[in-house]
Amino acid sequence: MPKFGNASTTRLATCHIDLQLIFNEVCKTVNCSIFCGYRAKESQEKAFIAGLSQVQFPNSKHNNFPSMAVDAGPYFPELKNTDWDDAIAFASFHGYVKRVAEELLKAGRISHTIRWGGDWDSDGRTSDETFKDLPHFELVKV
Numbered sequence: 001m002p003k004f005g006n007a008s009t010t011r012l013a014t015c016h017i018d019l020q021l022i023f024n025e026v027c028k029t030v031n032c033s034i035f036c037g038y039r040a041k042e043s044q045e046k047a048f049i050a051g052l053s054q055v056q057f058p059n060s061k062h063n064n065f066p067s068m069a070v071d072a073g074p075y076f077p078e079l080k081n082t083d084w085d086d087a088i089a090f091a092s093f094h095g096y097v098k099r100v101a102e103e104l105l106k107a108g109r110i111s112h113t114i115r116w117g118g119d120w121d122s123d124g125r126t127s128d129e130t131f132k133d134l135p136h137f138e139l140v141k142v
Ligand SMILES: [Zn+2]
Pocket: 062, 069, 070, 071, 133, 135, 136, 137
C-alpha cells in the first residue's frame, strides 16, 4: 500500500480535515504527493508572481487556515517525482479523488465536495478552461 512521505504528511496536516480524510483515503490506493497545503502571505505572493496562482493574498483558498485547497498529484517511484507534463495522469488522478470524495460525502464523513483546477466549472471538460491548475483541488460547501 502506498504511503505519504514526510513532506506530504506535513503539508496535508495544514489542510481542512475533509481534505485530510479524502487524500489519506486516496493514498491507500494511488501513489501520490502533496505539493502544497496552506500558503502564508509570502508564498502566495511568490506563487502569484510565478503565474502558479491567479490571485493575491488572502484571496486563494490556500490562504485559509486550515487550508481549503491542496495541490496534489500522482507520484511515480521510477521518476522519484510526479510527471508535470503528463496532463492525462493528473486528469486520471482527479477522477479517483472525486470518486473518493463522493463516497466519503455519501457516508457522512465529510461535508464538502471537491472542485478541480483542471475543470473549474465542473462540467467534465478541460478544453473550455483558460487557466488550468492540474494539481489543485479545493473544497466546496454542499
Ligand atoms: Zn492550488
